[in-house]
Amino acid sequence: xxxxxxxxxxxxxxxxxxxxxxxxxxxxxxxxxxxxxxxxxxxxxxxxxxxxxxxxxxxxxxxxxxxxxxxxxxxxxxxxxxxxxxxxxxxxxxxxxxxxxxxxxxxxxxxxx
Amino acid sequence: xxxxxxxxxxxxxxxxxxxxxxxxxxxxxxxxxxxxxxxxxxxxxxxxxxxxxxxxxxxxxxxxxxxxxxxxxxxxxxxxxxxxxxxxxxxxxxxxxxxxxxxxxxxxxxxxx
Numbered sequence: 001x002x003x004x005x006x007x008x009x010x011x012x013x014x015x016x017x018x019x020x021x022x023x024x025x026x027x028x029x030x031x032x033x034x035x036x037x038x039x040x041x042x043x044x045x046x047x048x049x050x051x052x053x054x055x056x057x058x059x060x061x062x063x064x065x066x067x068x069x070x071x072x073x074x075x076x077x078x079x080x081x082x083x084x085x086x087x088x089x090x091x092x093x094x095x096x097x098x099x100x101x102x103x104x105x106x107x108x109x110x111x112x113x
Numbered sequence: 114x115x116x117x118x119x120x121x122x123x124x125x126x127x128x129x130x131x132x133x134x135x136x137x138x139x140x141x142x143x144x145x146x147x148x149x150x151x152x153x154x155x156x157x158x159x160x161x162x163x164x165x166x167x168x169x170x171x172x173x174x175x176x177x178x179x180x181x182x183x184x185x186x187x188x189x190x191x192x193x194x195x196x197x198x199x200x201x202x203x204x205x206x207x208x209x210x211x212x213x214x215x216x217x218x219x220x221x222x223x224x225x226x
Contacts, residue, residue, distance in 0.1 A: 009153070034214065043117070043203050043217030044156070089155060100146065100171060101207075101215060105155035 003027045004092050006104035014112050019077040021107050023090030026071065030092040034101070035064060035075050038087045047088070048075070077109075085111045115139050119204050119218035126194040126225045134189040134221050136204030144207045145187040146215065147171075147179065149200040156203065162187055194225045 005024045013019040023033075031052040036044035050057040050064045050073065057064050063076045077084055090104040120135045138145065143164045148156040148171075158171030162181040176198060178190040187206075191198060201222050207215040 043219050046214030100158055100161045103156040
């Protein structure tokens with residue numbers, strides 16, 4: 001049973017436009033959420049995170065939005081750049097349980113010139 | 114600044130052979146993780162450790178074993194390799210579960226034939 005779901009395997013966005021990557025979760029114990037970026041032949045690298053006490057966190061071109069009632073979060077990249085082409089993983093953990101990090105399947109983002 | 118180091122980077126095993134994937138980190142992190150990533154799939158947690166001497170199963174532990182005798186090292190053992198274990202394996206570490214970014218190694222690509 002997938003606890004973290006990324007339902008779009010891939011997404012293509014024109015350079016300079018906004019990229020929106022979506023993630024849903026089922027476990028109501030999750031209270032911390034992270035996005036990772038992965039290039040081919042490399043390990044994932046941390047991008048941005050958000051605690052369940054917030055509904056938005058921004059870091060430069062990257063903003064994560066959290067809708068707890070819908071158990072949904074999204075990553076916005078504005079403006080999209082060629083170097084943003086990568087696989088993006090949504091991840092979640094239950095801090096109150098001091099628990100492990102669970103990842104989604106990932107979304108491959110293609111930035112088109 | 115090494116971070117998380119995995120060896121080997123590539124390996125081909127015959128069915129029934131055994132091997133140990135090595136992982137070491139130099140950041141004094143308590144938490145360490147082993148994930149596998151199958152083609153088109155996300156990262157699935159195999160085992161994790163919250164500190165030296167403590168390990169616990171993740172989502173897909175069958176066919177693997179781990180040990181954590183030191184803070185730095187978290188080796189993953191495959192005893193009887195099977196084709197279903199063909200995957201890319203990632204080791205990661207963090208200061209604690211979830212609320213701090215996990216640092217990943219570059220991965221070990223394992224093929225079982």
